[in-house]
Amino acid sequence: MNANSDESPAIRLTARGMKTRTRIVAAAADLMRVQGIGGTTLDDVMVASGVSKSQLYRHFEDKDALVRAVITNVGEFVIARETNMLGSVSTLAGLRRWRDSLIKANALRHGMYGCALGSLAGEVSDHDAVAREMLDELFRAWQSLIDDALGRMKRAGVLDDSIDTARLAVGFLASLQGGYLLAQTARDVEPMAIAIDVAIAHLETLAAPDRAAS
Amino acid sequence: MNANSDESPAIRLTARGMKTRTRIVAAAADLMRVQGIGGTTLDDVMVASGVSKSQLYRHFEDKDALVRAVITNVGEFVIARETNMLGSVSTLAGLRRWRDSLIKANALRHGMYGCALGSLAGEVSDHDAVAREMLDELFRAWQSLIDDALGRMKRAGVLDDSIDTARLAVGFLASLQGGYLLAQTARDVEPMAIAIDVAIAHLETLAAPDRAAS
């Protein structure tokens, strides 16, 4: 609904001000991905971004406001990444490449930190309604990207015409998020890899009868 | 590995001491499910359990120790529930009843708080190695229960003999956990319901050829 992707600037006007604002958000996002929101103090953000506390409160009314800015920032990043990686997928092979790239990235950190969006959602959903709705919106956008890819596969004759791609997209995203969580808990990507593979295997059973392989 | 399900008592001997200990853990578990671990203070636990702070530190060396006790407690509860609900499942209809019961329970709170185990895992996995391993163990136990159910379905001729139930179990648990997270973020059970339904639909495609329905 809200058309501005930069959230309330809290204070008007900008020039280089935007740059420090960006620097603050970037540092906060990094810290929060690693330490969680609750584990990240404003002083941490202060040090990491090389910005004085007065500036922090100049740009953000609140810690919650900063968290929300982090959410839009991380959200934009994830959606951009997924748009890029999923936007041209129209075959099962393409979907597998998408899978490989996610798994590879998560394997590098042995599953640590989980999904950038999912972790934020788990920590914030039950105590900041605004943030929760922002994350809900982002998940929906992610679902749409998956849905679109499945739609293209359907139109390309890879998938059977009768399937409900919107429902499958929800299932896919759930498998992905659950996989992230299991991998994080196990400190091992394997469960995540299995989860996505099972989801893809399901898709294979829904392949259009005249084109079992692609 | 560890054979004692009650974790280190921190102090030896007991009588009614066990009762207050249980009371503390129960109160802490309730609070942490609703407010999260970070959002729950020891004073909260103190008030909710009607126990003085000195007793808290009599039974638990640390907040972390209390958290671990909560994990074993919640873990036992969840595993007991799942053993009960999943232990006799050997048909697709039985699996659907299991699904209905989980969805129904989560619908009552509109998805709030998510999965008792999953939420703990997300909050604690990256900063308490011991707790992380405990949760990993619990997830594995949960997987085994699902695996067993799928195994029974296989032996009963409901599922095809060639399927790898262990992998499917991981996929199932991931769908479940991801569904919990999406439902929590949306404040609506629907995505969770869809996620599990998609997982079950996949199972249906793997039904033994001579028994397409069950």
Add this chain to the structure above:
DNA sequence: GTTGAACGGGACTGTTTCGTCCAGTTAGGC
């Protein structure tokens, strides 16, 4: 070259939370 926004730096308040300690009370086993 003046003006004002952007910034550094840090002191300061108030609150929350973890954790310690201890003096006195209750209760149950032997």
Add this chain to the structure above:
DNA sequence: GCCTAACTGGACGAAACAGTCCCGTTCAAC
């Protein structure tokens, strides 16, 4: 009835954190 674990109750310290405030400086636009 004695002994000791279990417990109440609260004072206390220390640290972490959020949030406020102010003074002086830098930078960029006009």
